[in-house]
Amino acid sequence: MNTYFIKTFGCQANKSDSERIEGDYQARGYRPVRSWKKADEIVVNTCAVRQRAEDRAKGFLLNVVKHFEQIGALRPKVILTGCMTHHGKEKLFKMLPMVDEILPVGEVGFNSKVVRKDKLHGWVPISTGCNSFCTFCIVPYSRGREKSRSMKDILSEVQKLAQEGYKEVTLLGMNVNSWGLEKVGVGFRKLLMDKDRKFIRDDLPTNQSQYLKAKGIPPFVRLLKKISQIEGIEKIRFITSNPWDFHDELIDEIARNTKIDRFIHLPVQSGSNKVLKLMNRGYTREDYLYLIKKLRKKVVNVVLGTDIIVGFPGETEADFRKTVDLAKEVNWKVAFVAQYSPRPGTAAWRIYNDEVSPLEKKRRWQILDDLINKPHLDDRKYLVK
Numbered sequence: 001m002n003t004y005f006i007k008t009f010g011c012q013a014n015k016s017d018s019e020r021i022e023g024d025y026q027a028r029g030y031r032p033v034r035s036w037k038k039a040d041e042i043v044v045n046t047c048a049v050r051q052r053a054e055d056r057a058k059g060f061l062l063n064v065v066k067h068f069e070q071i072g073a074l075r076p077k078v079i080l081t082g083c084m085t086h087h088g089k090e091k092l093f094k095m096l097p098m099v100d101e102i103l104p105v106g107e108v109g110f111n112s113k114v115v116r117k118d119k120l121h122g123w124v125p126i127s128t129g130c131n132s133f134c135t136f137c138i139v140p141y142s143r144g145r146e147k148s149r150s151m152k153d154i155l156s157e158v159q160k161l162a163q164e165g166y167k168e169v170t171l172l173g174m175n176v177n178s179w180g181l182e183k184v185g186v187g188f189r190k191l192l193m194d195k196d197r198k199f200i201r202d203d204l205p206t207n208q209s210q211y212l213k214a215k216g217i218p219p220f221v222r223l224l225k226k227i228s229q230i231e232g233i234e235k236i237r238f239i240t241s242n243p244w245d246f247h248d249e250l251i252d253e254i255a256r257n258t259k260i261d262r263f264i265h266l267p268v269q270s271g272s273n274k275v276l277k278l279m280n281r282g283y284t285r286e287d288y289l290y291l292i293k294k295l296r297k298k299v300v301n302v303v304l305g306t307d308i309i310v311g312f313p314g315e316t317e318a319d320f321r322k323t324v325d326l327a328k329e330v331n332w333k334v335a336f337v338a339q340y341s342p343r344p345g346t347a348a349w350r351i352y353n354d355e356v357s358p359l360e361k362k363r364r365w366q367i368l369d370d371l372i373n374k375p376h377l378d379d380r381k382y383l384v385k
């Protein structure tokens with residue numbers, strides 16, 4: 001019987017894709033092995049969110065080559081998938097000559113058989129791709145435009161999980177709150193800059209509620225309501241949310257639906273309006289604070305997490321200080337703080353200069369990481385009430 005090994009880098013979406021790739025292998029009669037040294041086929045599910053993530057995948061592949069050269073054996077077939085596939089086949093085969101086959105992320109699919117690692121909690125992808133085009137992000141290029149999975153498919157996967165004894169589900173998507181919006185004709189935010197770096201659609205609202213009100217209950221809220229009716233499911237989580245799509249109806253649903261987890265991950269990326277605009281995030285610091293206020297007012301015991309990028313092109317010390325002030329004001333429980341690294345193919349890579357030095361990025365990262373992620377700061381009072 002042929003054997004396989006899957007090496008996964010990056011975010012939860014990749015881990016969930018790997019569970020489905022694994023299901024596909026087993027459906028074809030392959031057997032998993034614990035070590036890649038024993039596999040006939042190795043799948044490397046890559047991440048391209050930062051250069052370091054790509055370097056780790058390259059390092060792993062080099063180790064594979066080295067090992068099989070040293071023992072003088074034929075190396076296994078190597079299949080590469082994940083966000084690095086945005087480089088395109090031609091470039092990838094040149095960059096990584098040990099790769100035999102490329103599996104585009106879009107071809108992993110939602111409905112394949114799933115081999116889950118966990119027995120109580122299941123990851124359920126509800127959408128893939130993204131239409132937001134934040135200037136630093138590779139996702140709209142690597143995973144393509146946003147595609148929502150059908151309500152029917154999602155509900156049937158959750159029902160199956162419940163029948164198998166799963167109690168918790170996490171709904172996964174790059175921007176879960178805009179699930180189903182392509183069907184009602186909203187939620188598409190085009191890249192806002194033209195080639196002269198001018199913002200061409202400065203007039204967009206910072207929240208979609210006003211559009212959605214005219215259309216009835218937002219699709220994502222409908223989905224949450226349906227999932228919470230499934231017997232056996234006790235806890236529902238979702239990641240990730242873009243503040244731009246975090247509408248009032250969703251806040252109300254979280255407030256009244258006790259099955260929805262009280263931890264909300266709401267990436268802010270920066271506390272400076274200038275930087276937020278350069279990032280094409282579609283909201284301001286004030287919008288974000290207003291959203292947090294509403295959440296804290298309506299959702300009892302809500303706990304907040306965030307993502308922040310430091311050292312984005314154009315981020316001055318004064319801009320960085322605005323993020324520090326925002327951190328003190330919001331008091332996130334946890335933050336994934338990243339040092340900006342330009343991703344080839346993105347708008348930021350094309351248009352901006354990566355001008356903040358690595359040392360300075362590290363300094364800013366340290367300040368925010370200490371401030372937000374160190375436990376002794378837990379007892380600070382919430383300043384936004």
Ligand code: SF4
Pocket residue numbers: 130131132133134137138139140174175242
């Ligand atoms: S919302 Fe922005 S950061 Fe998130 S996946 Fe889409 S483009 Fe990337």
